Amino acid sequence: MISAPPARPLLSRVADSVYWMGRYIERAENVARFLDVNHNLMLDLPQGYQDQWQPIVDTTGDRAVFEKRYGAATREKVVEFLAFDPEYRSSIFSCILSARENARSVRETISSEMWEQINSLYLMISGESRKEAIALLPSFCHQMRMACHLFHGITEVTMTHNEAWHFIRLGRNLERADKTSRILDVKYFILLPSVRDVGTPYDDVQWSAVLKSVSGFEMYRKRHGRISPEKIVEFLLLDHEFPRALRYCVGRADRSLHVITGTAADTFSCPAEQRLGILRSELDFTRVETILGGGLHEFCDALQVKMNTVDLCIHNDFFGPTAVG
Amino acid sequence: MRFSGYQTESFYDEMFDPENRVRPHARLVQDVIESLSDGQLLRYKHAAERLLLQLGITFNVYGDSAGTERIFPFDLIPRIIPAAEWDCLERGLKQRIHALNAFIDDIYHDQKILKDGAIPAEIVTGAVSYRRQCQGLNPPWGVWCHITGTDLVRDRDGQYYVLEDNLRVPSGVSYVLENREVLKRIFPNVFEGLSVRPVHEYTSRLLEMLESLAPNARGGPRVVVLTPGIYNSAYFEHSFLAQQMGVQLVEGRDLVTNGSDVFMRTTKGLERVDVIYRRVDDDFLDPEAFRSDSLLGVPGLMAAYRAGRVALANAPGNGVADDKVIYAYVPEMIRYYEGADPILSNVPTFLCWRDTDRQHVLCNLDKLVVKAANESGGYGMLVGPHSTAAQRAEFADKIRANPRNYIAQPTLALSRVPTIIDDHFEGRHVDLRPYVLCGKEIWVLPGGLTRVAMRQGSLVVNSSQGGGSKDTWVLS
Numbered sequence A: 001m002i003s004a005p006p007a008r009p010l011l012s013r014v015a016d017s018v019y020w021m022g023r024y025i026e027r028a029e030n031v032a033r034f035l036d037v038n039h040n041l042m043l044d045l046p047q048g049y050q051d052q053w054q055p056i057v058d059t060t061g062d063r064a065v066f067e068k069r070y071g072a073a074t075r076e077k078v079v080e081f082l083a084f085d086p087e088y089r090s091s092i093f094s095c096i097l098s099a100r101e102n103a104r105s106v107r108e109t110i111s112s113e114m115w116e117q118i119n120s121l122y123l124m125i126s127g128e129s130r131k132e133a134i135a136l137l138p139s140f141c142h143q144m145r146m147a148c149h150l151f152h153g154i155t156e157v158t159m160t161h162n163e164a165w166h167f168i169r170l171g172r173n174l175e176r177a178d179k180t181s182r183i184l185d186v187k188y189f190i191l192l193p194s195v196r197d198v199g200t201p202y203d204d205v206q207w208s209a210v211l212k213s214v215s216g217f218e219m220y221r222k223r224h225g226r227i228s229p230e231k232i233v234e235f236l237l238l239d240h241e242f243p244r245a246l247r248y249c250v251g252r253a254d255r256s257l258h259v260i261t262g263t264a265a266d267t268f269s270c271p272a273e274q275r276l277g278i279l280r281s282e283l284d285f286t287r288v289e290t291i292l293g294g295g296l297h298e299f300c301d302a303l304q305v306k307m308n309t310v311d312l313c314i315h316n317d318f319f320g321p322t323a324v325g
Numbered sequence B: 001m002r003f004s005g006y007q008t009e010s011f012y013d014e015m016f017d018p019e020n021r022v023r024p025h026a027r028l029v030q031d032v033i034e035s036l037s038d039g040q041l042l043r044y045k046h047a048a049e050r051l052l053l054q055l056g057i058t059f060n061v062y063g064d065s066a067g068t069e070r071i072f073p074f075d076l077i078p079r080i081i082p083a084a085e086w087d088c089l090e091r092g093l094k095q096r097i098h099a100l101n102a103f104i105d106d107i108y109h110d111q112k113i114l115k116d117g118a119i120p121a122e123i124v125t126g127a128v129s130y131r132r133q134c135q136g137l138n139p140p141w142g143v144w145c146h147i148t149g150t151d152l153v154r155d156r157d158g159q160y161y162v163l164e165d166n167l168r169v170p171s172g173v174s175y176v177l178e179n180r181e182v183l184k185r186i187f188p189n190v191f192e193g194l195s196v197r198p199v200h201e202y203t204s205r206l207l208e209m210l211e212s213l214a215p216n217a218r219g220g221p222r223v224v225v226l227t228p229g230i231y232n233s234a235y236f237e238h239s240f241l242a243q244q245m246g247v248q249l250v251e252g253r254d255l256v257t258n259g260s261d262v263f264m265r266t267t268k269g270l271e272r273v274d275v276i277y278r279r280v281d282d283d284f285l286d287p288e289a290f291r292s293d294s295l296l297g298v299p300g301l302m303a304a305y306r307a308g309r310v311a312l313a314n315a316p317g318n319g320v321a322d323d324k325v326i327y328a329y330v331p332e333m334i335r336y337y338e339g340a341d342p343i344l345s346n347v348p349t350f351l352c353w354r355d356t357d358r359q360h361v362l363c364n365l366d367k368l369v370v371k372a373a374n375e376s377g378g379y380g381m382l383v384g385p386h387s388t389a390a391q392r393a394e395f396a397d398k399i400r401a402n403p404r405n406y407i408a409q410p411t412l413a414l415s416r417v418p419t420i421i422d423d424h425f426e427g428r429h430v431d432l433r434p435y436v437l438c439g440k441e442i443w444v445l446p447g448g449l450t451r452v453a454m455r456q457g458s459l460v461v462n463s464s465q466g467g468g469s470k471d472t473w474v475l476s
Helices: A012-044 A054-060 A063-070 A077-084 A092-104 A110-126 A130-135 A139-160 A163-191 A201-212 A217-224 A229-238 A246-261 A271-284 A290-295 A296-319 B024-034 B041-054 B083-107 B121-125 B173-186 B202-212 B235-245 B303-307 B318-322 B328-339 B355-363 B389-401
Strands: B059-060 B068-072 B074-081 B147-149 B150-153 B160-164 B221-224 B248-250 B255-257 B260-267 B269-272 B275-277 B309-313 B368-372 B381-383 B407-410 B416-421 B424-429 B433-439 B440-442 B450-453 B467-474
Touching: A012 A054, A012 A077, A012 A092, A012 A110, A012 A139, A012 A201, A012 A296, A012 B260, A054 A077, A054 A163, A063 A077, A077 A130, A077 B440, A092 A110, A110 A139, A110 B041, A130 A139, A139 A163, A163 A201, A163 A229, A163 A246, A163 A296, A201 A217, A201 A229, A217 B147, A229 A246, A246 A296, A246 B248, A246 B433, A271 A296, A290 A296, A290 B024, A290 B150, A290 B440, A296 B255, B024 B074, B041 B068, B041 B074, B041 B173, B074 B083, B074 B160, B074 B416, B083 B160, B083 B328, B083 B433, B121 B248, B121 B389, B173 B202, B173 B235, B173 B467, B202 B221, B202 B235, B202 B275, B202 B309, B202 B433, B235 B248, B255 B303, B275 B407, B303 B309, B355 B389, B355 B407, B381 B389, B389 B407, B416 B450, B416 B467
Parallel strands: B074 B467, B221 B248, B221 B275, B275 B309
Antiparallel strands: B059 B068, B147 B433, B150 B160, B255 B260, B260 B269, B368 B381, B368 B407, B416 B424, B433 B440, B450 B467
16 A cells, blocks of 8 residues: 655645635624624614724724824724724734735735735725725625635635645634623623613624624524623633634634644644643633623733643744754 | 738738738638627627636736736737648757757866857856856756747748747746637637647646656656746646646755755655756855855755755756857758758847947947847847937947847747737737657647737737737648
């Protein structure tokens, strides 16, 4: 029997680029989701509540950057900032541009179809009229979201599920986990004006919006039925089947990392694997009551620190310079 | 769109004879094009442009801000070469590449051709592109030019001439392959009834040739393509070739040497590399051996190459034969090494270091094309008939200051091919760049890059200067 040749090694630079390509596409998609859902939410809220665009900026963690450049958060300004600002590194435009630059430097690694899709995304957003996008925000956001979904699908079916593919998946899942935790965090502490509103119809509307921003409304209904903040927190953090839930994302990232290193499950061979494994088991074995008891904000804060550490470890373990032996 | 009213205007036209009758090999293509309904050809043209943009088949222009990409204009009307004509070109190219390799190998060994006086020694050893560092090296089979993209042109009488040999890092072959794919996708019926020789074999042949260069015979040699990076004007081609061959595309920073072997940095540590298809110029290849300020290269690469631990294609030092002064002596080389007359002619060339030639050139700057001995891509060149007095004065000064660095040639009336301009056909000047692979044997890709000067009357076909391209058909 002829054995297959050993898997082709992956250049560190290429691993770095595909990882970030995965992260940037996911980030672009999430920003489009936030804009879309917030816009939708504003239309449902009564007069006086209607101009709440600041929380969306807060979700990004870049409030200071926004205020310095734009001042008060109006719809036009927030859309301009989050969708099109070429100087803001996490705007949809910048994310697509960065994803494309990364893809361009690894065209021989990804499939032609993936490159074409990223390139179309880029042509789409650079040719988009801003006035129209702001006027027809829902259709713009829908288009961006679908184009990102298409990229994920193309990646799934046209690229060998090799090491590079797992780096794309690793980047995508870590980014998605980060975004889900941020939106939950922001909702809990800023979207909610006061304790009096808990349990009011507006509260219901807002919590539904949170679910919708991660495409989780229908799936939540099927699992838990009535809207309850506690159940929503459980669903978004600890569900093991919903693809945008933190636990699910971290679990998938962990699996990809093990495929990359070839280390057996539940063991580790490098700091990145160790950190991600600890985070995964924490999410696997915790209860929502414990999280809420210690404070959701504190929990989300700690999560983000842990995920940043994982990201840093991935860079050191796989992308950094190797000494000549 | 019809060809009625199309004028060859006393140029050699690839599709029509001087009486404006279609040449027999182009008749079917004319019929298909003329049978299209009104506007259809233009719709195809726009579809092709959209497709190229969508596919990201673009090149970068130097001098523009970093990252500016343009599509290489593609004209739908193919350039057609009949079988007999191609056979002659193919034989001529093989003969020429064989002689050039023999010459370079000789120059870096015994220099017999210089000792025998067939070429003046100081012209060779004084060439900027002559690399002392390569003296005595022995690449497999004495081959120094593994991938060549010879530039051919036809003059008014239809005769082919070699304009340049492009031995160093010739580019453009990816457009040959992609142009064919685009034409097949957009306008399939133009191929009807004709046997056009396929071009897709190129990347398999290239991979096979590169693998054959591996220094030791252990199984599955690792081949990589070395690119200067995404801002290089030919970056698309580098990634395309790596992708089509299924090999890694690396930048200088991905490679590292330990004094003998070359490795690439991977997520699992260092992996040995056997063959490097380098698309980086000699100067930038290794800061320890060549330009010390190069950030693109790999320190220690030349030492590994000299030690026979890694193969480089094309071999460093081969640019000596690309010097435009040395080019003038290729017919001598063919006679010297092959013992035969050249099948393909050189363009008559005046060498400015010769007093009589220089006097002639200086008196006829308005009629000649002047070229710097070591530039390419249409840079450092004066097209006399299209120049201003100030440009001619500038070149006259340059020639007097450094005569060795300049050559001049008559302005050829390049052949033309009908090209879609707005909503009708006009003749546009073209050249032809066939690609030749040389390992143990020599193989010529049946086709090549036909570059078109898109501006009316222009003779400059370079992509950096507004040129476009056409699919090139070799009939069987």
